[in-house]
Amino acid sequence: MRPGQAPLWYKRKAAHAAFFLKIWLRGLDLNQRPSGYEPDELPDCSTPRDENTWGITLCKSKSSPTETKRICLSPHRDFVDQVNGKILVGTASWSDPGFVERWYPKKLPAADRLSWYAQHFELVEVNSTFYSVPEPRMVERWCAATPDDFRFDVKLHQLFSFHSTPAKLLPPDLQDRLETDAKGKVNPTRDVQEALLKLFLRATAIFRSAGKMGVLLLQLSPAFSPRKHELNELELLIEMLNGYELAIEFRNRNWAIGDQLQSTIDFVQKHRAIFVNVDAPASDHFTVMRSDVDEVTNSNVAYLRLHGRNAKAYITGKTVAARFDYDYNEKEIAEVAERSRKLAREARDVHVIFNNNNLDYAPRAAIRLRKALGQIVNPPAETPELF
Secondary structure (H helix, E strand, O other): OOOOOOOHHHHHHHHHHHHHHHHHHHHOOOOOOOOOOOHHHOOOEOOOOOOOOOOEEEEOEOOOOOOOOEEEEOOOOHHHHHHOOEEEEEEEOOOOHHHHHHOOOOOOOHHHHHHHHOOOOOEEEEOHHHOOOOOHHHHHHHHHOOOOOOEEEEEOOHHHHOOOOEHHHOOHHHHOOOOEOOOOEEOOOHHHHHHHHHHHHHHHHHHHHOOOEEEEEEEOOOOOOOOOOOHHHHHHHHHHOOOOOEEEEOOOHHHHOOHHHHHHHHHHHHOOOEEEEEEOOOOOOOOOOOOOOOOOOOOOEEEEEEOOOOHHHHHHOOOHHHHOOOOOOHHHHHHHHHHHHHHHOOOOEEEEEEOOOOOOHHHHHHHHHHHHOOOOOOOOOOOHHHO
16 A cells, blocks of 8 residues: 555545435534535545644635535544554464463363354454364354354465375365375466365355354465566465465565565465565564554455564474464554554454464453553453363
8 A cells, every 4th residue: 555545445435424424414403415425525625723622623615715615524633533443363273382371271071162262252263264164063153152253264284385285185085186295285286276176165165154263364385486486376266266265475584574574465466365474573574474564455354374573493493382482562552552442443353463482472362452552341250160
């Protein structure tokens, strides 16, 4: 989005709000507006001269100074707060070992964890789908365990993200049709990708039917670099996912350096995909993306993933818990809250996912962020007998 340019969703919401404002004002016997115009669409409307506590001003037309005053909407004050997007906060997975050991109530049955999680958050990122296609019955249980307004962001299978994929991670009925190398790694031909995606989307269709589908997350391999690959290699998958909101997380820093950054953003925006912004360690290592990029390439959804700020662990860690071993402090949570609000000025929804999955760092940081955003006054009631 170019500096100074209002996002399309903002314009639509402004026009929608203006319509109802016009009706209300007419009820107060204020002047009628010309047919076919909304208050913020009047031709040659000048900059507002006087403000009031409603964020509404009266102004005269430049083309006719003697014309009766008309209502114009100020782009500031309370009105901006009303059209900001909704910020949804959650974690990457809800069943990490650290969560089970330190965050969930003791003796809570595994089948009850998601419903307990959903008492605290409105969003979760499903990471198990990176390794396997979910069973439809399992997805049905997930939907049944969560409130109507809960959302699932679903990570796409690693075969689509240029990761080296063992054949054993694909469904059994596909394994007999695969071409593999000497190490048992899959050759991701178009036929294989289409067959896998068909099975994958059969499961995610259950989320859609339940009204709980968030976005599909493509977490690219660090090996997908500008030196060896081109962005148009993603077009086949983007085309096959037409109708879904697709978020793309680049894991090779060179996609966000110098002139390449604008080319990357332009590509993602052209295909109406969602650029995944990150909070990551301060490092120039090629696997660490920049944290000073806040891009909204799709006005429906903005995405922010938080990986922690432990540079040594991120680069050298051998496990998920080791790589993302970081506990955000209060000052850093406040910074994340401000970034989230900034993104919400340009997108209808903002998905903020904590991926600092060592111990219980992620869910506790996510709760602190919700509090910082004013979303939580008191934590949900706990079940005493479980402690």
